[in-house]
Amino acid sequence: xxxxxxxxxxxxxAIDGKLGPLVDDSGRFYxxxxxxxxxxxxxAFYESFxxxxxxxxxxxxxxxxxxxxxxxxASNGSGLLHHLVLQDIxxxxxxxxxxxxxxxxxxxxxEASDNYIQKCLEKDRRTTTVSLGFRIAGLQLYEGxxxxxxxxxxxxxxxxxxxxxxxxxxxxxxSNSSIGNESxxxxxxxxxxxxxxxxxxxxxxxxxWFEDQTIYHFHSCSLLIxxxxxxxxxxxxxxxxxxxxxxxxxxxxxxxxxxxxxxxLCSLIKFVSEVLSDSKExxxxxxxxxxxxxxxxxxxxxxxx
Amino acid sequence: xxxxxxxxxxxxxAIDGKLGPLVDDSGRFYxxxxxxxxxxxxxAFYESFxxxxxxxxxxxxxxxxxxxxxxxxASNGSGLLHHLVLQDIxxxxxxxxxxxxxxxxxxxxxEASDNYIQKCLEKDRRTTTVSLGFRIAGLQLYEGxxxxxxxxxxxxxxxxxxxxxxxxxxxxxxSNSSIGNESxxxxxxxxxxxxxxxxxxxxxxxxxWFEDQTIYHFHSCSLLIxxxxxxxxxxxxxxxxxxxxxxxxxxxxxxxxxxxxxxxLCSLIKFVSEVLSDSKExxxxxxxxxxxxxxxxxxxxxxxx
Numbered sequence: 001x002x003x004x005x006x007x008x009x010x011x012x013x014a015i016d017g018k019l020g021p022l023v024d025d026s027g028r029f030y031x032x033x034x035x036x037x038x039x040x041x042x043x044a045f046y047e048s049f050x051x052x053x054x055x056x057x058x059x060x061x062x063x064x065x066x067x068x069x070x071x072x073x074a075s076n077g078s079g080l081l082h083h084l085v086l087q088d089i090x091x092x093x094x095x096x097x098x099x100x101x102x103x104x105x106x107x108x109x110x111e112a113s114d115n116y117i118q119k120c121l122e123k124d125r126r127t128t129t130v131s132l133g134f135r136i137a138g139l140q141l142y143e144g145x146x147x148x149x150x151x152x153x154x155x156x157x158x159x160x161x162x163x164x165x166x167x168x169x170x171x172x173x174x175s176n177s178s179i180g181n182e183s184x185x186x187x188x189x190x191x192x193x194x195x196x197x198x199x200x201x202x203x204x205x206x207x208x209w210f211e212d213q214t215i216y217h218f219h220s221c222s223l224l225i226x227x228x229x230x231x232x233x234x235x236x237x238x239x240x241x242x243x244x245x246x247x248x249x250x251x252x253x254x255x256x257x258x259x260x261x262x263x264x265l266c267s268l269i270k271f272v273s274e275v276l277s278d279s280k281e282x283x284x285x286x287x288x289x290x291x292x293x294x295x296x297x298x299x300x301x302x303x304x305x
Numbered sequence: 306x307x308x309x310x311x312x313x314x315x316x317x318x319a320i321d322g323k324l325g326p327l328v329d330d331s332g333r334f335y336x337x338x339x340x341x342x343x344x345x346x347x348x349a350f351y352e353s354f355x356x357x358x359x360x361x362x363x364x365x366x367x368x369x370x371x372x373x374x375x376x377x378x379a380s381n382g383s384g385l386l387h388h389l390v391l392q393d394i395x396x397x398x399x400x401x402x403x404x405x406x407x408x409x410x411x412x413x414x415x416e417a418s419d420n421y422i423q424k425c426l427e428k429d430r431r432t433t434t435v436s437l438g439f440r441i442a443g444l445q446l447y448e449g450x451x452x453x454x455x456x457x458x459x460x461x462x463x464x465x466x467x468x469x470x471x472x473x474x475x476x477x478x479x480s481n482s483s484i485g486n487e488s489x490x491x492x493x494x495x496x497x498x499x500x501x502x503x504x505x506x507x508x509x510x511x512x513x514w515f516e517d518q519t520i521y522h523f524h525s526c527s528l529l530i531x532x533x534x535x536x537x538x539x540x541x542x543x544x545x546x547x548x549x550x551x552x553x554x555x556x557x558x559x560x561x562x563x564x565x566x567x568x569x570l571c572s573l574i575k576f577v578s579e580v581l582s583d584s585k586e587x588x589x590x591x592x593x594x595x596x597x598x599x600x601x602x603x604x605x606x607x608x609x610x
Contacts, residue, residue: 212575256437259568259572266568
């Protein structure tokens with residue numbers, strides 16, 4: 001039984017008779033192959049990637065599993081269409097907070113047509129792509145049972161400034177997201193951004209690979225970053241997930257590192273580490289100011305001594 | 306007594322009645338302030354940089370010392386003109402091999418005019434700037450007393466491909482540069498690229514700063530990389546020099562890292578480390594194949610056991 005994904009934050013949506021991806025109950029994500037060759041390029045990437053022995057095992061976990069392609073009824077009613085069959089990254093999470101972050105200070109690649117380059121360049125300049133080396137392409141933040149999700153519309157997302165991005169990276173790991181960006185408490189930062197399995201460590205592991213790998217250049221790719229806020233609120237520490245997605249514009253690296261992706265990744269890492277160190281500082285302050293001074297543990301608790 | 310610099314490898318030359326930088330015998334380099342505001346922007350950068358306490362001491366050595374500005378007779382005979390007075394990095398070297406490497410996969414900055422951006426973008430795409438994240442903007446390689454310097458012309462430099470750049474990075478540290486790129490022996494790589502004071506370690510020190518600093522964005526800056534080949538040939542190990550130069554397009558970082566410079570720097574680091582590891586491998590091979598197998602020392606000697 002195929003259905004429209006509940007938690008898709010960017011890209012074409014399979015609603016109102018439009019073409020978009022579908023999911024099933026077994027944890028698979030069906031992405032229609034785009035007609036202009038992009039779909040086949042993405043399928044070719046997955047095939048090449050899955051059999052490439054140069055990709056280290058510890059890096060494969062950052063990519064969705066691909067199960068090939070399959071003919072399915074398209075969501076827009078146009079009949080049978082080839083779909084890429086991928087691991088559904090999101091559905092196993094109950095109330096996921098998700099960011100789709102498109103990495104790189106340019107989304108175009110040298111081999112593209114002049115028209116395509118100009119179109120991308122304009123959007124890269126209009127968004128934070130050029131200034132930050134990445135842009136938020138979509139997001140949803142779970143804000144609790146009553147308020148549900150904050151899911152800004154496409155136009156709002158495209159108008160995010162550097163200031164907005166910084167606020168969102170704080171709000172993403174805050175318990176008090178509804179009371180305004182300035183006062184986000186970042187109380188989940190130590191357990192979600194920090195820690196040995198946290199976002200920062202995962203980004204650093206990816207960075208080390210990108211400093212070395214010269215196999216692929218990932219143009220216009222996104223990092224999907226997600227975690228389940230409710231389980232953090234309940235005291236458990238879920239492992240936050242990072243996956244690279246959207247490989248329609250991957251080209252061969254030809255012996256050169258993907259400096260465009262790497263630069264943007266380093267910029268994101270700097271932002272995330274700043275939120276993390278700010279949250280640790282305010283935790284120390286809280287500990288010092290509390291009546292029973294304690295020790296701030298790595299996962300953000302104030303352990304009373 | 307002012308004169309035209311002997312070892313200038315890029316930029317405007319003060320010859321044939323044209324405007325260009327001059328040097329004196331006391332180790333100072335006089336760069337005419339360009340009339341369109343760029344000269345004043347570069348002077349302003351040096352002033353801001355020299356007094357900025359956020360710049361760590363170990364990073365300052367990568368920048369030329371600036372002694373302010375001075376009114377001097379311009380080299381094109383147009384009369385008195387303000388010149389930036391800088392440390393002359395090159396003149397103290399007897400026969401320097403020099404590369405001027407412009408870092409970044411774009412040389413334009415978001416605040417520039419559309420015309421300027423299009424002009425830069427075209428050149429960035431025509432050269433290796435977009436593909437490699439850096440381009441060689443000029444060079445001279447000392448090839449010995451008889452053959453003197455190899456100093457390709459501007460047009461040749463601007464047409465360098467990725468393949469050419471890789472060859473030049475090998476030839477830069479080879480003793481047999483005149484016999485063709487393919488067979489460059491890279492025999493100086495361990496002592497010039499490698500070692501605790503070598504090019505690679507210096508680049509890595511700069512990289513660590515660029516991963517963190519959000520003060521400046523260095524658009525269209527170059528790394529000047531130089532060493533004295535003759536002194537290596539004679540058995541001494543000179544400390545190779547790296548300096549950042551050309552700051553007419555530096556803008557404020559506003560809390561964001563210079564991901565454009567950092568990405569290009571990482572790409573250059575990857576190229577340099579490849580030359581270094583290739584040279585070590587061939588050294589091990591030579592040791593193994595020699596009649597008296599020895600130990601390959603870090604500075605590239607085959608120490609007989």
